[in-house]
Structure formats: C-alpha cells, structure tokens
Amino acid sequence: MSASRSVAIVIDGRAVTATEGVTVASALLDAGVTAFRSSTSGSVRGPVCGMGICYECRVTIDDVPHRRACLVVVASGMRVDTASGNA
Amino acid sequence: MTAQRRECDVVVIGAGPAGIAAAARAAELGARIMVIDEGIGPGGQIWRPSSRVLSSGRAAQWRSRLSQSGATVLSSTSAVDARSDEGRGWIVAAESLSGALEIVAGKLILATGARERFLPFPGWTLPNVVGIGGAQALLKSGTSFRGRRVVIAGSGPLLLPVAASMSKVGAKVVLVAEQAPFESVSRYTLGLWRRPSTLAQAALLRASFMKTRYATGTWVVAADGEDHVRNVTVTDGVKSRDMDCDVLCAAFGLIPNTELARLLGCRVERGSVIVTETQETTIAGVFCAGEPTGIGGVDLSLVEGEIAGAAAAGRAVDDGLVARRARLQSDAAALDRAFALRSEVSRLATDDTIVCRCEDVRLRDLDPSWSIRQGKLYTRAGMGPCQGRICGAALECLRGWPPDSVRPPIQPARLATFLVGAKAETTDEQGVH
Amino acid sequence: MSARDRADAIVVGAGIVGAACAAALARDGLRVTVLDKVFASAGTTSVGMGHVVVMDDSPEQLALTTYSSRLWGELGSQLHARSEVDRCGTVWVAEDETQLDAVRAKQESYRAVGVTSSVLNRRELQEAEPHLRRDLVGGLLVPGDSVVYPPCATLDLLQVAREHGAVVREGVDVRELVANGVRCDGEMLRADVVINAAGAAAPALTPRLPILPRKGHLAITDRYPGFLRHQIVELGYLTSAHVMTTESVAFNVQPRSTGQVLIGSSRELVGWNAGFNHAILRQMLARAAHFMPMLSDLSIIRCWTGFRPATPDKLPLIGRWEPIPGLWIAAGHEGLGITTSVGSAQIIADQVAGRPTAIDASSFSPMRVFAAAAGAPT
Numbered sequence: 060m061s062a063s064r065s066v067a068i069v070i071d072g073r074a075v076t077a078t079e080g081v082t083v084a085s086a087l088l089d090a091g092v093t094a095f096r097s098s099t100s101g102s103v104r105g106p107v108c109g110m111g112i113c114y115e116c117r118v119t120i121d122d123v124p125h126r127r128a129c130l131v132v133v134a135s136g137m138r139v140d141t142a143s144g145n146a
Numbered sequence: 147m148t149a150q151r152r153e154c155d156v157v158v159i160g161a162g163p164a165g166i167a168a169a170a171r172a173a174e175l176g177a178r179i180m181v182i183d184e185g186i187g188p189g190g191q192i193w194r195p196s197s198r199v200l201s202s203g204r205a206a207q208w209r210s211r212l213s214q215s216g217a218t219v220l221s222s223t224s225a226v227d228a229r230s231d232e233g234r235g236w237i238v239a240a241e242s243l244s245g246a247l248e249i250v251a252g253k254l255i256l257a258t259g260a261r262e263r264f265l266p267f268p269g270w271t272l273p274n275v276v277g278i279g280g281a282q283a284l285l286k287s288g289t290s291f292r293g294r295r296v297v298i299a300g301s302g303p304l305l306l307p308v309a310a311s312m313s314k315v316g317a318k319v320v321l322v323a324e325q326a327p328f329e330s331v332s333r334y335t336l337g338l339w340r341r342p343s344t345l346a347q348a349a350l351l352r353a354s355f356m357k358t359r360y361a362t363g364t365w366v367v368a369a370d371g372e373d374h375v376r377n378v379t380v381t382d383g384v385k386s387r388d389m390d391c392d393v394l395c396a397a398f399g400l401i402p403n404t405e406l407a408r409l410l411g412c413r414v415e416r417g418s419v420i421v422t423e424t425q426e427t428t429i430a431g432v433f434c435a436g437e438p439t440g441i442g443g444v445d446l447s448l449v450e451g452e453i454a455g456a457a458a459a460g461r462a463v464d465d466g467l468v469a470r471r472a473r474l475q476s477d478a479a480a481l482d483r484a485f486a487l488r489s490e491v492s493r494l495a496t497d498d499t500i501v502c503r504c505e506d507v508r509l510r511d512l513d514p515s516w517s518i519r520q521g522k523l524y525t526r527a528g529m530g531p532c533q534g535r536i537c538g539a540a541l542e543c544l545r546g547w548p549p550d551s552v553r554p555p556i557q558p559a560r561l562a563t564f565l566v567g568a569k570a571e572t573t574d575e576q577g578v579h
Numbered sequence: 580m581s582a583r584d585r586a587d588a589i590v591v592g593a594g595i596v597g598a599a600c601a602a603a604l605a606r607d608g609l610r611v612t613v614l615d616k617v618f619a620s621a622g623t624t625s626v627g628m629g630h631v632v633v634m635d636d637s638p639e640q641l642a643l644t645t646y647s648s649r650l651w652g653e654l655g656s657q658l659h660a661r662s663e664v665d666r667c668g669t670v671w672v673a674e675d676e677t678q679l680d681a682v683r684a685k686q687e688s689y690r691a692v693g694v695t696s697s698v699l700n701r702r703e704l705q706e707a708e709p710h711l712r713r714d715l716v717g718g719l720l721v722p723g724d725s726v727v728y729p730p731c732a733t734l735d736l737l738q739v740a741r742e743h744g745a746v747v748r749e750g751v752d753v754r755e756l757v758a759n760g761v762r763c764d765g766e767m768l769r770a771d772v773v774i775n776a777a778g779a780a781a782p783a784l785t786p787r788l789p790i791l792p793r794k795g796h797l798a799i800t801d802r803y804p805g806f807l808r809h810q811i812v813e814l815g816y817l818t819s820a821h822v823m824t825t826e827s828v829a830f831n832v833q834p835r836s837t838g839q840v841l842i843g844s845s846r847e848l849v850g851w852n853a854g855f856n857h858a859i860l861r862q863m864l865a866r867a868a869h870f871m872p873m874l875s876d877l878s879i880i881r882c883w884t885g886f887r888p889a890t891p892d893k894l895p896l897i898g899r900w901e902p903i904p905g906l907w908i909a910a911g912h913e914g915l916g917i918t919t920s921v922g923s924a925q926i927i928a929d930q931v932a933g934r935p936t937a938i939d940a941s942s943f944s945p946m947r948v949f950a951a952a953a954g955a956p957t
Contacts, residue, residue, distance in 0.1 A: 063197060077288075078197075078288055080197045080288065081197075081287060081288025081289075082186075082287040082288060084284060084287065084289070085284060085287045085288035085289040085290075086288070088284065088289045088290075089288070089289060089290050093273035093274055093373060093374040094273060094373060095273075098271070098503070098506050099504075099505055099506045099802075099837070100506040102271065102506075103273055103373060104271060104273060104503070105273035105274060105276075105374070106276060106280070106284060107264070107275070107276050107277055107280055107503075107536070108261065108262060108264075108276075108277050108279075108280045108283075108536070109276065109277060109279065109280035109281065109282070109283025109284045109287070110184075110191055110261070110279070110280065110283050111184055112261055112532060112535045112536070113264075113503070113532055113535070113536050114504060114530070114531040114532045114558075115503060117531075123876070124801075124803065125531070125558075125801050125878050129283065129284070129287065130184065130186075130222070131243075132186055227857075229857065516618075517618065519618070519621065519625075520618050523620060523625050523730040524661075524730055524731060524734065526837075529881065530880070531801050531878070531880045533880065533881070553855070553881070553882060553883060554855060554882060555879060555880075555881075555882065558801060558878045558879060558880040559878065559879055560875065560876055560877065560878060560879070561798075561800075561842075561864050561867070561868060561874050561875050561876070561877055561879055562868070562875040562876065564798075564860065564861055564864045564879065565861055565864060565865055565868070565875075567857070567861060
C-alpha cells in the first residue's frame with residue numbers, strides 16, 4: 060500500500076491529523092474519543108454497527124447535527140463536535 | 147440542495163456482492179442500470195473498500211466488472227422510499243450527502259444485504275462494545291486496533307475471519323467465543339471437506355490462530371467499565387470468567403434487511419424475502435438477491451445476483467447458476483443449523499439492561515402484557531432513528547413482539563428529500579459511470 | 580369491583596375522550612367499566628398531535644376549547660411525567676396585513692372569553708421563533724396553550740379512573756349498544772349509563788352519527804432540542820379544518836419534550852384508506868418549509884397517517900342519545916380531541932348527574948342530527 064496522506068480536521072475544538080480516506084468514526088476513535096454522543100438519558104455512546112444503521116455514532120459535522128460518523132470520510136478543515144466536547 | 151429525477155431500466159438497491167453481480171450482469175445484457183448504495187464505494191460489508199485491507203482477488207474482479215459494465219453507481223446514497231409508478235414501473239426516492247433524487251425504472255432489484263443481530267446484555271451500551279461485522283467495518287474504514295485487547299463473542303463463520311483481521315493489524319485477540327456447542331461447530335467444520343475452497347480458508351485461519359483462544363459453547367454475559375468497556379465476563383453455562391478487554395465485538399449472526407421488500411408488499415416469511423426461480427419476489431417487477439432472501443454468504447449472493455440481473459434484463463436463467471444456487475442454499479442451511487442460537491443468549495438482559503438504545507428504554511419499562519404497538523407508544527421503544535433495526539431482534543426475543551409494518555422513510559431522511567418530485571427535471575440514463 | 584358486577588356506567592372506547600369520561604364519572608362515585616377493542620389510545624389518540632389549544636372557528640368551539648384547556652390545567656399532578664405536559668404556548672403566524680387583521684380580531688375574541696394573548700410584530704415574532712421566515716409580518720402568542728403526549732395522558736386519565744374504582748378491559752370487541760347495555764362477544768353488560776366514545780369508529784356502533792374519518796399525515800424529526808419553543812400554526816389552519824370537502828394542508832408544528840419536531844397537517848376524506856398520499860405529504864412538508872426554511876435540513880425519522888373523527892358542522896357530539904335508553908355520545912372531536920376531551924367528559928358527567936353544565940352544551944347535543952335531518956335549522 061502506498062503512503063497515505065494526512066488530512067487536518069478539528070475535533071471538539073482541537074486540531075487533529077487524520078489519514079486521508081478514513082471515516083470520521085475512525086478518526087475519532089484513533090484520536091481517543093470514545094464518547095461520540097450522549098444517549099437520551101445521558102450515558103455516553105460510540106459506534107456499534109459500523110455500517111450506518113445503529114445511529115450511535117452520531118456527531119455534529121460542520122454544524123450539521125446527527126451525522127453518522129461511520130458513513131462520512133474526513134475532509135480537510137472538517138469540524139467535528141462530539142459528546143466528549145460537551146462533557 | 148440539488149434535486150433530480152432520473153430514469154433507467156433497472157434500479158439496483160445495494161452494491162454488495164449481490165448488487166454488484168446483478169448490476170454488472172444486467173448492464174452487460176444491455177439494460178440501463180443505476181445502482182444506489184450507502185457505502186463510500188461498491189462492496190457492501192464483506193467487500194468494503196479499504197485502504198488498509200487489501201481486497202480479495204474476487205472482490206477486485208467483480209468491482210472491475212461492474213465499472214466496465216456501463217452501470218451507473220451512486221455511492222453514499224440511501225434509498226428512502228420506493229413505490230409503484232401507477233403500475234408502469236417503480237419510483238425510488240433516495241438521498242445523497244448533499245441532495246436527493248427520484249429514479250423511475252421499470253424494474254427493481256433489492257440487494258439490501260443483512261445486518262447483525264444485536265441481543266442486549268448488561269453493559270452492551272458501553273463505548274467500544276461493537277458488532278463483529280461492525281468491528282471489521284471500523285477496521286476497514288481506518289480505525290487502529292493495534293495493541294488493543296479484543297474479545298470476540300457471538301456466533302457463526304464471521305468470528306474467525308474478523309479475529310484474523312484484528313490480529314493482522316496488531317490487536318491482541320484475547321478470546322474468540324462461539325456460542326454454538328463444540329459438537330455443532332466440529333460437525334460443520336468436518337462437513338467442509340465437501341467444499342475445498344472453504345476448507346483451505348478454514349485451515350489458513352486456524353493456522354494463524356494457534357495462539358488464540360477459540361472457545362465453543364461460550365458466550366458473553368456482561369461488559370463492565372466506566373466511560374468504555376474495560377472488562378468482560380463470559381460463561382460456558384457452568385463456569386464464568388472475567389477478562390480485561392479494550393474492545394468487545396459482540397453480535398449473534400445476521401438478519402436480512404427486508405424493510406424495502408416489506409414496504410413494497412413483497413411476501414416475507416420467517417424474516418426472508420420469498421422469491422421465484424428467477425429471483426422475482428411476489429411483487430411483479432421486483433427482484434431480490436443475496437442475504438434478504440436468506441443468509442447465505444458471498445458465493446450465494448453472487449449467484450443470486452447474476453440470476454436476478456439476467457432475469458431483470460429479460461434473459462433466461464442459466465442452468466449452471468441455478469444448480470450452483472441450489473448447492474449453496476443447502477450449504478447455507480447447514481450453516482444455519484450448526485450455528486443456531488442457544489436460548490441463553492436471547493435472555494442475557496436483566497431488568498436494568500437497556501433494550502432500545504435510541505430511546506434508552508430498559509427491559510423493566512416494557513410490560514410483557516403489552517403488544518408491540520403499546521410498547522412503542524407508551525415508551526417510544528423502537529421509535530428512534532434506527533427504526534427498530536437494533537432493538538427489533540431483542541424485542542422479539544424478550545417480549546415476543548414481531549416487527550411492525552414498514553412505512554416510508556425506510557431510513558431517516560432530510561425533509562428536503564421528501565420534496566423531490568414536486569419540480570421534476572427528467573434525465574435519461576445514458577449508462578455513463 | 581369485579582368485572583362481572585353491574586357497573587353504573589360503561590364507557591366504550593379508551594381513547595383520550597373515553598379515558599377522560601371514565602375519570603370524570605368515577606370521580607363522581609359511579610362504578611365505571613371502560614371497554615376498548617384494542618388497547619388504550621389505540622385509535623386516533625395514538626396518531627394525533629397532542630395539542631391543548633384554544634381555537635375560535637366558532638363561538639361554540641371557542642367556549643369548549645377554553646373550558647377544556649382550563650380543566651387540563653386543573654388536572655395538575657394527576658398527570659405524571661410520562662404525559663409530558665408542556666405549557667409552551669402557541670404562536671399563530673400571519674403572512675400579510677390581511678392576516679394580521681385577523682390576528683388582532685382573534686386576540687379580541689380570545690380576550691372576550693378570558694384567554695390572554697399578545698400580538699407580535701415582525702421583530703417580536705422573530706425573537707419568539709428565530710427559525711421562522713423573516714418576512715412574516717407578525718403573529719399572536721397564546722401562552723396558555725400546551726402540548727401533551729396523548730398515549731400516556733390517556734394512561735394517566737385511566738389511572739385516575741382506576742383510583743376511583745373503575746375497571747378497564749382491553750381487547751373487548753363491543754358489537755352492539757342496546758338499552759342500558761352493551762353486547763360484546765359472549766356477554767351482555769348492563770349499566771344505567773353507556774357512553775359511545777369510540778371516536779372515528781363511533782358510527783359503527785351508532786349508525787346515525789354523522790362522523791367521517793378525516794385523514795391526516797404527520798412527520799416527526801430526530802431530536803433537535805431548542806429548535807422550536809412554541810407550537811406554531813398558520814392562520815390558514817382554521818380554513819383547512821373548516822372546509823370539509825376538499826383536501827388541504829396547513830402549517831402546524833409542535834415541539835415534543837424529546838426535542839423532536841412534529842410536523843403537520845393535512846386533511847382529506849378518502850374513507851379508511853390509511854396508505855400514504857405522497858403528493859399530500861409533499862405539499863404538507865413543502866408548506867412547513869415555506870414557513871420555516873430550516874426545517875428542510877432536519878432529519879425526518881418517521882411518517883404516519885391517522886383518521887380524525889369529523890362531523891359536518893365541525894362540533895363534537897356530546898350528550899344523550901335519546902333513541903336508545905341510557906346511551907350517551909362523546910365523539911366527533913376532529914382535530915381537537917385532546918384539547919376538548921376533559922371538557923367533554925365533564926359535560927357528560929354533569930349531564931348524567933343532573934347538574935348544570937359549566938358552559939352551554941346545547942350546540943353539542945347529538946339530537947341535532949335529527950333536527951338537521953328534519954330540515955330544521957341547527
């Protein structure tokens with residue numbers, strides 16, 4: 060496999076370097092974020108199904124809430140806000 | 147937001163192996179084909195394109211065949227609704243990352259694949275408790291599992307390949323727990339001598355696993371931790387043991403995705419879409435191929451896809467494919483029997499365990515005397531964005547509530563997506579990829 | 580009281596109206612049995628919007644909705660957390676100066692019956708609801724209106740009834756309403772008072788009731804806490820509700836306590852066909868986006884249809900049904916079933932007890948059906 064390029068994104072206000080082509084979910088997990096969202100009764104949740112059906116990986120991307128992180132590929136300058144940021 | 151109306155001969159929904167085979171075949175036979183797929187690129191779950199994991203030769207070949215066939219593939223696009231176009235064909239409403247469209251077609255091929263069966267147990271909602279296919283998907287999408295202690299617990303032939311993928315990227319697979327009893331698993335494995343290619347695969351996997359613990363008749367009973375899982379308890383029905391764990395991969399087999407088929411009124415029995423010899427459903431002009439007709443793996447999905455693609459393009463069914471399909475279906479039945487779920491795993495939830503993750507409804511909130519409608523109305527269980535896909539199996543096992551009827555949207559969709567069709571510009575499908 | 584003892588009153592239908600009737604009668608000391616074919620709230624109650632709102636399509640409607648809203652407020656702690664009572668108020672919106680005149684008239688008619696409201700100018704409207712289109716000329720804020728979650732409010736009302744000795748039996752198929760009795764599968768239940776509170780299905784039991792199923796579509800979004808602060812209704816809603824014959828849509832959104840936005844409304848008469856009308860759903864959602872452009876980007880997780888029990892004169896049928904001894908009707912509330920349930924129930928309870936009703940209920944008399952048939956003015 061060829062060397063991968065990096066992509067600069069912002070996670071909960073801090074600059075993070077992600078690998079080109081990875082999903083936002085992967086970038087978050089690799090950045091040590093496990094609390095993607097807060098459940099309706101306040102417990103933290105992260106990705107489960109990896110394929111866009113469980114809705115547990117929802118984060119806000121570029122101010123749009125309820126984006127499934129496992130279905131979105133990182134893009135340069137992307138801003139991701141998670142439950143970890145609100146804690 | 148862009149909105150369009152497009153036309154073609156056949157819409158294929160899903161670009162996993164079945165969808166790829168169906169679309170490629172139909173396009174090669176001259177039909178104008180459009181494929182709608184949620185993934186970032188064709189491959190579905192099992193052939194998910196990845197920069198970290200090399201595709202199998204077969205996956206690459208089929209993807210190449212698809213791209214040369216002339217079929218148009220719309221990736222990152224979800225089918226939201228499908229309905230009859232006043233008897234003349236079908237209208238499929240779909241949503242992409244930034245827009246929405248309606249596709250009008252004479253025929254539909256549903257290749258909507260399968261999802262994992264999640265059954266709740268104490269601690270299953272902790273972060274880093276993921277599915278087994280889910281773990282594979284996360285791995286292929288770029289997640290690093292290097293140095294993580296991983297426990298894989300569940301059922302079926304997915305367990306070992308996922309364990310192998312994990313090991314390959316540097317994870318420490320502490321335990322692979324197969325709930326099926328030793329007798330069933332070994333009978334199935336011995337039966338593999340009839341299928342040389344899978345036997346070779348199995349041997350390779352076992353070789354790469356000398357050090358890994360693979361336990362049959364063993365299942366997870368609880369996950370524990372604060373902000374994420376740290377510890378997992380498994381049992382063999384007699385003795386329980388705890389182990390440290392960073393990632394727990396737990397799911398119990400696969401469930402066909404039949405929502406679209408049910409929305410269209412296709413007959414579904416025991417969770418599988420009923421199809422004829424040509425893969426046509428009980429609704430004329432709607433075909434179905436792959437896992438939704440019954441879980442059967444990649445080989446069967448490819449064969450069914452090819453049959454459906456040819457049939458939708460108006461060609462006769464190939465006898466060779468029909469024969470292969472029959473053999474593979476009997477293999478699938480054997481697999482089903484071998485890995486049948488023991489009753490214990492459907493009863494792991496305690497009163498406090500969350501059953502509906504979207505709405506945080508616990509088992510004790512669900513009065514056993516209620517019908518599914520009452521459960522939904524009084525607690526909102528099953529009324530969240532996952533539309534019951536995650537909790538459905540649990541509600542059925544724990545409360546005897548069968549899945550409810552399907553209404554559009556079959557996936558949450560932006561309001562703007564519903565507005566397509568009001569002002570329509572029709573674009574004829576040229577078959578350009 | 581066991582189910583087999585003779586009841587004083589049998590309520591047929593455990594929707595919000597039946598539940599409210601059961602609570603009112605049980606509180607009066609009657610032994611009440613409630614019967615439902617399916618389960619509590621399974622009919623229109625489970626598919627509607629859950630607003631408790633004052634409406635002035637007619638003086639009678641204004642009186643009933645005002646009275647009933649007050650009674651909802653007096654329920655207090657009898658409604659538990661699951662009923663999700665939210666006194667968020669309603670904002671009626673005006674698109675142009677003509678509608679603004681209508682807003683001022685509305686304020687006046689509300690004031691005359693003691694309902695507080697304030698006219699909002701363009702800026703005040705924007706402040707009240709920032710996601711509304713900026714070129715709306717103004718609106719009317721009615722702070723006393725509220726939202727409830729109907730299935731659980733029904734359970735809470737039935738709980739009140741039970742605490743006063745009522746018995747609730749679900750899964751009971753009532754076949755016929757007879758003199759002082761109800762015939763179900765395999766049994767005849769007797770009571771001095773029988774109430775047909777079966778909503779859109781009421782005519783199946785009392786065929787002369789002029790109630791037609793008026794279909795509506797609704798859509799609900801994912802959770803967006805704070806997106807909406809009040810219920811919002813366009814003034815055209817009243818026209819849509821008023822005109823029986825054609826299909827229509829009218830902008831009406833409601834914040835649920837979950838933070839979900841409930842979007843309506845549509846009306847059509849197509850019999851009992853519950854299937855989706857894509858064109859109407861599209862029109863309804865387009866109208867919503869017309870008033871609130873940012874709704875376009877919200878994720879809709881579910882859509883459904885339901886049937887409102889509609890009468891030709893837009894008023895419910897509340898009171899004695901003379902052709903059958905002991906039979907009373909509490910049905911035909913169209914889109915105001917939640918709002919007027921408690922008031923309707925109190926009217927029935929007062930009439931059963933021989934007490935004067937708090938408001939003039941003569942316009943709701945079910946016997947007006949015969950007067951209309953005879954050609955007399957209603």
